[in-house]
Amino acid sequence: MSAKTIIAPSVLSADFSRLGGEVETVCRAGADWIHLDVMDGHFVPNITFGPPVIKAIRNRTDKVFDCHLMIAPADPFLGAFADAGCDIITVHAEATSHLDRSLQAIRDLGCKAGVSLNPSTPETVIEYVLDRLDLILLMTVNPGFGGQAFIPSVVEKVRRVKSMIGSRPIHIEIDGGVTPETAPLVAAAGADVLVAGSAVFKGGNEEAYAKNIAAIRAASDGAMKKAA
Numbered sequence: 001m002s003a004k005t006i007i008a009p010s011v012l013s014a015d016f017s018r019l020g021g022e023v024e025t026v027c028r029a030g031a032d033w034i035h036l037d038v039m040d041g042h043f044v045p046n047i048t049f050g051p052p053v054i055k056a057i058r059n060r061t062d063k064v065f066d067c068h069l070m071i072a073p074a075d076p077f078l079g080a081f082a083d084a085g086c087d088i089i090t091v092h093a094e095a096t097s098h099l100d101r102s103l104q105a106i107r108d109l110g111c112k113a114g115v116s117l118n119p120s121t122p123e124t125v126i127e128y129v130l131d132r133l134d135l136i137l138l139m140t141v142n143p144g145f146g147g148q149a150f151i152p153s154v155v156e157k158v159r160r161v162k163s164m165i166g167s168r169p170i171h172i173e174i175d176g177g178v179t180p181e182t183a184p185l186v187a188a189a190g191a192d193v194l195v196a197g198s199a200v201f202k203g204g205n206e207e208a209y210a211k212n213i214a215a216i217r218a219a220s221d222g223a224m225k226k227a228a
């Protein structure tokens with residue numbers, strides 16, 4: 001949807017002991033959005049953070065807070081994430097029994113609504129909710145951990161989703177194993193938002209983050225132009 005790739009660093013790979021500072025640093029280094037991976041130890045085999053932590057870092061930047069909920073159930077907590085300052089709230093199709101209702105609830109809270117699909121989930125599950133969506137997050141790893149290898153079969157799913165959404169203003173976001181090597185594959189297939197955790201935060205300082213973000217951006221913008 002965007003003419004240029006939106007880069008959304010996942011703070012999952014940041015130094016949690018100084019999270020607010022890391023958010024400020026990665027924003028100065030060129031992040032477009034901040035991706036927040038919320039895990040519950042039930043839907044995914046890992047636990048991260050929730051609304052109070054998000055609220056605590058909200059005043060560190062005006063950038064979009066892109067909240068990826070890997071929790072089941074999600075509906076009882078949507079209000080708390082909206083109150084914490086999330087701009088986009090994404091739920092997993094696999095984690096909610098009533099996806100249509102969850103998406104309506106997110107928009108009713110004044111947030112943009114996203115749905116995420118695990119690598120094995122077919123894109124057909126979102127066919128009838130397209131008009132309720134602002135973003136589709138396609139997982140290119142099994143959710144739960146940073147630093148995993150990109151699953152290439154999802155590239156074909158990106159193409160199919162791109163053709164399904166037609167002219168609707170819906171972002172296609174990719175999450176998992178994004179690097180300067182894998183970014184062009186998904187950008188050429190139609191993705192316009194790239195989440196990257198380990199590939200952005202490696203190096204541990206602003207100069208490294210800026211270099212890492214620039215490398216992903218250059219690789220994906222080039223592929224996007226070729227695809228257009």
Ligand code: DX5
Nearest residue numbers: 143144146147176177197198
């Ligand atoms: C995985 C998370 C991702 C993860 C990406 O469940 O949703 O956002 O942090 O990390 P990398 O970029 O290291 O694969």
Ligand code: ZN
Nearest residue numbers: 037068175195
């Ligand atoms: Zn994520």
